[in-house]
Amino acid sequence: MEKPKLLIIAGSDPTSGAGIQSDCLTAFSLGVYPMTVTTSVTSQNDLGVIDRFDLPSEVIASQLEGLLSRFRFDAIKIGMIGSVTSLNTIVECLTQYKHSHPFILLDPVLKASNAASLSEQALGKAIRQNLMPLLSLITPNLDEYEALFDIVPSEDQKNRRSQDYLSKQTLPSFENYNCAILLKGGHFTDEATDFLIKSQNDRPLKFSGSRIEAPFSHGTGCTLSTAICAYILRGESLEEAIRKAKAYLLSGLTNPVHLGDNYGAINKWR
Ligand SMILES: Nc1ncnc2c1ncn2[C@@H]1O[C@H](COP(=O)(O)OP(=O)(O)OP(=O)(O)O)[C@@H](O)[C@H]1O
Numbered sequence: 001m002e003k004p005k006l007l008i009i010a011g012s013d014p015t016s017g018a019g020i021q022s023d024c025l026t027a028f029s030l031g032v033y034p035m036t037v038t039t040s041v042t043s044q045n046d047l048g049v050i051d052r053f054d055l056p057s058e059v060i061a062s063q064l065e066g067l068l069s070r071f072r073f074d075a076i077k078i079g080m081i082g083s084v085t086s087l088n089t090i091v092e093c094l095t096q097y098k099h100s101h102p103f104i105l106l107d108p109v110l111k112a113s114n115a116a117s118l119s120e121q122a123l124g125k126a127i128r129q130n131l132m133p134l135l136s137l138i139t140p141n142l143d144e145y146e147a148l149f150d151i152v153p154s155e156d157q158k159n160r161r162s163q164d165y166l167s168k169q170t171l172p173s174f175e176n177y178n179c180a181i182l183l184k185g186g187h188f189t190d191e192a193t194d195f196l197i198k199s200q201n202d203r204p205l206k207f208s209g210s211r212i213e214a215p216f217s218h219g220t221g222c223t224l225s226t227a228i229c230a231y232i233l234r235g236e237s238l239e240e241a242i243r244k245a246k247a248y249l250l251s252g253l254t255n256p257v258h259l260g261d262n263y264g265a266i267n268k269w270r
C-alpha cells in the first residue's frame with residue numbers, strides 16, 4: 001500500500017485536541033501517513049495550558065536528521081516551536097536536507113486562545129527573519145498576523161475586526177517573503193472567513209465561512225493547517241486544499257467528541 005507522507009514538527013498536547021496528537025489524527029483520517037518531530041512537551045487539560053518544556057536542540061535535531069536523512073517528504077507541517085533556539089535548529093536541519101521544493105506550512109502558535117505560554121516572546125521576529133524564507137504558506141490568526149507583519153490597524157478596524165478588515169493599511173509589505181499568507185478568520189467578530197494573500201498585487205482570495213456555535217474550538221488552527229497539507233499531498237491546488245480543509249474542519253466542529261464536563265475535541269472520524 002502506498003500512502004503520501006507528511007512530516008509534522010510540533011508540540012505535544014496530552015489532550016490530543018491540538019498539537020502533534022491532533023495532527024496525526026487529522027493526517028490519518030485524510031489518508032496521509034504522519035511522521036513526527038516533537039519540539040516541546042506541554043501539559044494541558046480542559047482548563048488550558050499548565051506547563052511547557054521545550055526539548056533541547058540536540059533532541060530536536062536528532063529526530064529531524066533521523067527522518068530527513070532516510071525519507072523524502074513532499075509536505076512538511078510546522079506547528080508549535082516554543083523557543084528561538086528550537087526554531088534555529090529546525091531552520092538549520094531543513095536547509096541542510098531541503099530537497100526540491102517540498103510544500104512547507106507554518107501554523108504559528110504565538111497567540112492562540114489558550115496559548116499565552118506556548119512560545120517565547122521573541123519567536124515572532126525569528127519566524128519572520130529566519131523561517132519565512134523556507135515557507136510556502138503561513139497561517140496566522142488575526143493577532144498573530146498583526147504581530148508578525150507589524151500591522152497597526154486603525155481604531156475603527158481594531159474595534160470592528162470584521163471580515164472587511166483587510167485594506168491597504170492592513171496588508172503586509174512583501175519585500176522579503178515568497179510565501180503566501182492565509183489569514184484565519186476565527187477571531188473576526190462576524191463570519192469565520194479566511195483570506196489568502198499571495199502578493200501585494202493580487203487581491204486577497206476570500207474563503208467564506210459562516211460562524212457556527214461551536215461548543216469546543218480548541219485545535220481549530222492545527223486541524224485546518226494539517227488538513228491543508230493532507231489535501232496538497234493528495235494533489236489538490238492550494239486554493240482547493242484550503243477550501244476542502246475548511247469543509248473538513250467545519251464538519252468536525254459541528255459534531256464534536258465529548259471528553260469531559262465542559263470539554264471536547266474536533267471530530268476526526270469520517
Ligand atoms: N466558530 C467557528 N465556526 C466556523 N469556523 C471557525 C470557527 N472558529 C474558527 N473557525 C475556523 O477555524 C480555522 C482556524 O481559525 P482560528 O482563527 O480559530 O485559528 P487559531 O486561533 O490559530 O486556532 P487555535 O484555537 O487552534 O489556536 C479558520 O478556518 C477559521 O475560519
Ligand SMILES: Cc1ncc(CO)c(N)n1
Pocket residue numbers: 010011012013018019020042079080109112114115118218219220221222
Ligand atoms: C502543543 C500545542 N500546539 C498548538 C496549540 C494551539 O491550539 C496547543 N494548544 N498546543
